[in-house]
Structure formats: structure tokens, C-alpha cells
Amino acid sequence: MDIKQNFIDGKWVNSISNKTRSIINPFNQEVIAQVAESDETDAQHAIAAARKAFDTGDWPRLSTAERSKIVRTIAELIERDKEELARLESLDTGKTVEESRWDMDDIAGVFHYYADIADKDGGEIIDSPIPNSISKVVKEPVGVCGQITPWNYPLLQASWKLAPALVSGNTVIMKPSEITPLTTVKVFELIEEAGVPNGVANLVLGAGDTVGAELSKNEYVDLISFTGGIETGKKIMQSASINMKKIALELGGKNPNIIFADADLETAVDQALNAVFFHAGQICSAGTRILVEESIHDMFVDALVKRVENIKLGSGFDEATQMGPLISQEHLNKVIDYVEMGIEEGATVAAGAKRPENPELLKGFFYLPTILTNCTTNMNVVQNEGFGPVITVEKFNTEEEAIKFANDSIYGLSGGVWTKDIAKAERCVANMRMGTVWINDFNIYFPHAPWGGFKQSGNGRELGRLGLEEYQETKHVFQNLNPEPINWF
Ligand SMILES: NC(=O)c1ccc[n+]([C@@H]2O[C@H](COP(=O)([O-])OP(=O)(O)OC[C@H]3O[C@@H](n4cnc5c(N)ncnc54)[C@H](O)[C@@H]3O)[C@@H](O)[C@H]2O)c1
Numbered sequence: 001m002d003i004k005q006n007f008i009d010g011k012w013v014n015s016i017s018n019k020t021r022s023i024i025n026p027f028n029q030e031v032i033a034q035v036a037e038s039d040e041t042d043a044q045h046a047i048a049a050a051r052k053a054f055d056t057g058d059w060p061r062l063s064t065a066e067r068s069k070i071v072r073t074i075a076e077l078i079e080r081d082k083e084e085l086a087r088l089e090s091l092d093t094g095k096t097v098e099e100s101r102w103d104m105d106d107i108a109g110v111f112h113y114y115a116d117i118a119d120k121d122g123g124e125i126i127d128s129p130i131p132n133s134i135s136k137v138v139k140e141p142v143g144v145c146g147q148i149t150p151w152n153y154p155l156l157q158a159s160w161k162l163a164p165a166l167v168s169g170n171t172v173i174m175k176p177s178e179i180t181p182l183t184t185v186k187v188f189e190l191i192e193e194a195g196v197p198n199g200v201a202n203l204v205l206g207a208g209d210t211v212g213a214e215l216s217k218n219e220y221v222d223l224i225s226f227t228g229g230i231e232t233g234k235k236i237m238q239s240a241s242i243n244m245k246k247i248a249l250e251l252g253g254k255n256p257n258i259i260f261a262d263a264d265l266e267t268a269v270d271q272a273l274n275a276v277f278f279h280a281g282q283i284c285s286a287g288t289r290i291l292v293e294e295s296i297h298d299m300f301v302d303a304l305v306k307r308v309e310n311i312k313l314g315s316g317f318d319e320a321t322q323m324g325p326l327i328s329q330e331h332l333n334k335v336i337d338y339v340e341m342g343i344e345e346g347a348t349v350a351a352g353a354k355r356p357e358n359p360e361l362l363k364g365f366f367y368l369p370t371i372l373t374n375c376t377t378n379m380n381v382v383q384n385e386g387f388g389p390v391i392t393v394e395k396f397n398t399e400e401e402a403i404k405f406a407n408d409s410i411y412g413l414s415g416g417v418w419t420k421d422i423a424k425a426e427r428c429v430a431n432m433r434m435g436t437v438w439i440n441d442f443n444i445y446f447p448h449a450p451w452g453g454f455k456q457s458g459n460g461r462e463l464g465r466l467g468l469e470e471y472q473e474t475k476h477v478f479q480n481l482n483p484e485p486i487n488w489f
């Protein structure tokens with residue numbers, strides 16, 4: 001089996017230690033690849049290459065239009081290789097190939113979007129209060145960017161970082177999750193094919209506490225962009241303070257989905273399932289916290305349970321499959337413990353709460369779609385992110401109560417409101433402390449709109465114009481057109 005290597009300074013190389021890691025298919029635990037297992041020294045080599053490319057190379061000095069052309073080529077190459085990338089993503093993550101195909105369309109769309117918008121903002125002329133002067137604001141790249149991604153949407157999260165960073169003239173070191181690096185490796189082949197100069201885009205494969213920690217603390221890195229869990233985010237924030245790196249953190253969520261009695265209930269039930277069970281609930285913005293108006297609670301739960309029992313689990317490569325496995329044994333154990341905790345706290349199992357018995361699924365890390373009722377806001381199972389196919393259901397009686405419960409969380413990533421009363425929906429939205437709120441929908445994201453969290457769900461934004469600005473410094477340039485001595489001293 002070939003070893004998937006690091007890409008440093010335009011060359012594919014083994015880790016210096018020559019160590020490798022096996023990548024496991026979560027559907028059957030088979031080894032699907034061997035990848036380089038790098039450490040701090042490999043990261044330092046990549047940082048040195050990125051530093052040199054930024055400080056002395058052409059990339060930051062090209063016109064934005066020239067960089068946009070190359071970024072657009074990356075988008076086109078992703079479109080060309082969409083099917084290969086989608087199948088690789090499913091092999092690595094266990095998600096259905098159909099979901100992976102949607103991801104690949106989104107990913108190509110992100111590269112297209114940033115290629116399209118990057119040269120549309122050439123800065124700003126300020127109306128200077130000082131006579132005979134010119135005052136202007138220009139945007140420049142930040143410098144060397146460390147980028148760290150999670151295992152659940154490996155290439156999608158990488159694209160949200162790579163496309164804006166590259167188009168605005170930065171150089172990067174990408175560290176994908178050590179569990180699911182395969183599509184990121186493939187996209188670095190496409191980055192090479194597109195003609196990105198040596199040292200501009202570097203890839204280092206390895207663990208978080210070695211490669212990731214080095215990127216976070218190294219003084220030659222100017223910005224760190226991280227997507228992952230809160231506890232890791234806190235460590236990165238601390239390390240980044242060493243040289244006052246800019247930081248962008250996209251962290252977890254326990255996202256409320258508020259269902260009022262006057263909602264279109266057939267659609268609300270259907271979408272509440274989509275909001276959670278895509279990718280087995282391993283989505284930062286999964287609507288795993290259902291808040292339902294008491295008058296429709298029993299009917300709503302019954303409708304959910306009936307649908308949940310029919311969800312077809314299986315291989316992501318089987319067209320009939322609706323939900324794949326969890327990512328790893330370690331993560332499966334966490335989800336099992338999370339549900340046990342909920343039951344011990346007094347939640348009632350309305351569906352699932354165990355592994356499937358189908359012998360064909362026993363080798364995979366499967367867990368049944370689960371619904372826990374009789375939950376209350378103070379329970380750990382409601383407050384903590386489970387990151388699995390598990391819904392907790394709470395009741396509310398008034399609009400005020402719904403908002404109060406929804407906001408009672410350390411998280412603030414996303415939420416949804418279902419009602420036909422648009423004034424009520426807007427009142428809720430205005431009071432919900434989350435980076436994204438959907439009205440009569442859930443889990444919608446696209447390149448044009450910003451994505452990010454309030455509270456402990458993170459800081460900074462990805463996607464949209466704000467996602468580009470994360471990778472730009474702002475410089476004020478003042479020019480005196482009539483310099484004369486002041487004669488103060
Ligand atoms: N807000 C978002 O947009 C978003 C999107 C996807 C996932 N997430 C969150 O990601 C989490 C799941 O992903 P995960 O389990 O891969 O998260 P994680 O925090 O364990 O790991 C994320 C990445 O950080 C690296 N890492 C681990 N320790 C590190 C350290 N000390 N220093 C630097 N890097 C380190 C890992 O190797 C991995 O590449 C969930 O909480 C989920 O909500 C958030």
C-alpha cells in the first residue's frame with residue numbers, strides 16, 4: 001500500500017521519522033490507507049517553507065486576479081474529480097456517497113466563490129479631514145496561516161480555509177484530522193496540478209498534540225484557523241497568545257430546534273430528522289436539541305419515532321443506506337456513555353439508545369438513531385454536545401420560555417424556529433444568541449453567507465466576505481501632498 005505523504009515546499013515527502021498511521025474504514029474496520037505520521041519537526045519544515053514563500057516569493061505579490069485564476073482552476077479540478085473525491089470521502093468517513101457528492105459540489109462552489117469575489121474589493125478612499133492629503137485603506141494578506149480541520153467534514157472544512165487564504169495571498173500549512181485525511185491529500189495533488197507555487201500550500205499529516213500544537217505555538221505562524229472541539233479550541237487560543245497570532249475558531253454546538261404548535265408539522269417533523277441524522281449526527285450544527293410546544297409534544301414525538309424506526313443504516317456505498325456508522329470505536333464509546341448519562345439523569349428512551357443487532361453492521365461503528373424525551377434544560381445530556389445520532393426533547397409553553405431555554409447553553413452556533421407566524425419567528429431570531437438561525441428550515445449553509453459561533457462556539461467567521469477578511473490585514477495609507485516643516489522642536 002502506498003504511503004500518503006506530506007506536501008512541503010512543492011515536494012511529496014515521508015515524515016522525517018518515517019512513521020506511518022493506518023486509516024480505518026468505519027463501516028468494517030478495514031485498513032484503507034497508510035499515511036505519514038508527522039511530528040513537530042515536520043511541521044517546522046513546512047512552516048519554514050511557508051514563511052519563505054510569503055516573505056520572498058511571488059504569491060503574495062501577484063495581482064488578486066492572477067491568484068483568482070489559479071483558485072478557479074482548483075475548483076474546476078475538484079469538479080473534474082468529483083466522483084473520485086466523493087467516494088474517497090465516504091470510504092474515510094462512512095457517510096453516504098450521495099452526501100459526499102453534495103459536499104464536493106459545495107467545496108468546488110467555495111473555491112469558485114472566493115475566486116469570483118476576491119478582486120472585487122480594492123480597498124477604500126477615506127475622505128481625509130486633513131487638506132492636501134490622500135487617505136486610503138488597503139487589504140493585504142496576513143502571512144503564514146496554520147489551518148487545522150476536524151474529521152467529520154474533512155474536505156468541506158478544509159475548503160472554507162484554503163480558498164480564502166490562498167486567494168488573498170497568504171501561504172498555508174494545512175493539518176487535516178489524523179482520522180480522515182484522504183480527500184485533503186487528494187486536493188493537495190490538485191493544488192499542485194493547478195500551479196500553486198512551491199511553499200505556498202503545505203500539507204502536514206499527523207496528530208493534534210504534535211503537528212497541531214506546533215502550528216498553534218510556532219512564532220513564525222501569523223494566523224491559526226481551527227475547526228474542532230471546544231477543549232482543543234481553548235488550548236489553541238492559549239498557544240496562539242505566544243506571538244499574538246490572529247485566531248479563528250469554529251467550535252461545537254448543541255443546537256436548539258424550536259417547534260411551535262402553529263408550524264407546518266409534517267415539514268417540521270421531516271426536517272427535524274434531517275437536522276440530526278445526516279452523517280449520523282456528527283455535524284457541529286445538528287439540531288439535536290428539540291424544544292417543542294407542550295400542546296403538540298406527544299403527537300410530534302410519536303411522528304418522529306415512527307420515522308426514526310425506518311431509517312436504513314448501512315454502507316455509505318449502498319444506495320439504500322440513509323445513515324452510516326460513527327467515525328471510530330472511541331467516538332462510539334463516547335456516544336454510548338452520553339446516552340447512558342441521559343438515562344441516568346432521568347431521560348426516557350423513545351427510540352434507539354443501543355447498537356443495531358443486524359449482523360451485517362456489527363463490524364462497523366453503528367449506533368441506532370435515538371430519541372430521548374422528558375429532558376430538561378439543566379440536564380448534562382441537554383447541555384453537552386453528543387455529536388451522534390441522538391435527539392433530546394424538551395417541552396415549553398410560551399415564546400419567552402422557548403427563547404430562555406434555547407439560550408441556556410454555553411454554545412451559540414446555530415438554531416431553528418418553526419412557525420407560520422413570521423412576526424413570532426422574527427422575535428425569536430432577534431433574541432436567539434447564535435451565529436446562524438434558520439426560520440422554517442435547518443442546516444442550510446452556502447459560500448455567500450458567513451458561518452460561525454456566538455459564545456463558546458467560537459470566534460471569527462468562515463464563508464462570505466467575512467471569511468475572506470479573516471485572512472486579510474487592513475492597512476491605512478496616508479499621503480501628505482504638500483509636506484512642510486512644522487517647526488515645533
Ligand atoms: N463550528 C464548525 O463549523 C464545526 C465544524 C465541524 C466540526 N466542528 C466541531 O468539531 C468537533 C469534532 O471534531 P474533532 O473530534 O475532530 O475535534 P478535535 O478538537 O478533537 O480535533 C480537531 C482537530 O484538532 C486537532 N487537535 C487536537 N488536539 C490539538 C491540539 N492540542 N493542538 C492543535 N490541534 C489539535 C486534531 O488533530 C484535529 O485535526 C465537534 O465539537 C464539532 O462540533 C465544528
Ligand SMILES: C[N+](C)(C)CC=O
Nearest residue numbers: 152153282283284285
Ligand atoms: C459546518 N458544517 C455544517 C458544514 C459542518 C459541521 O460540522
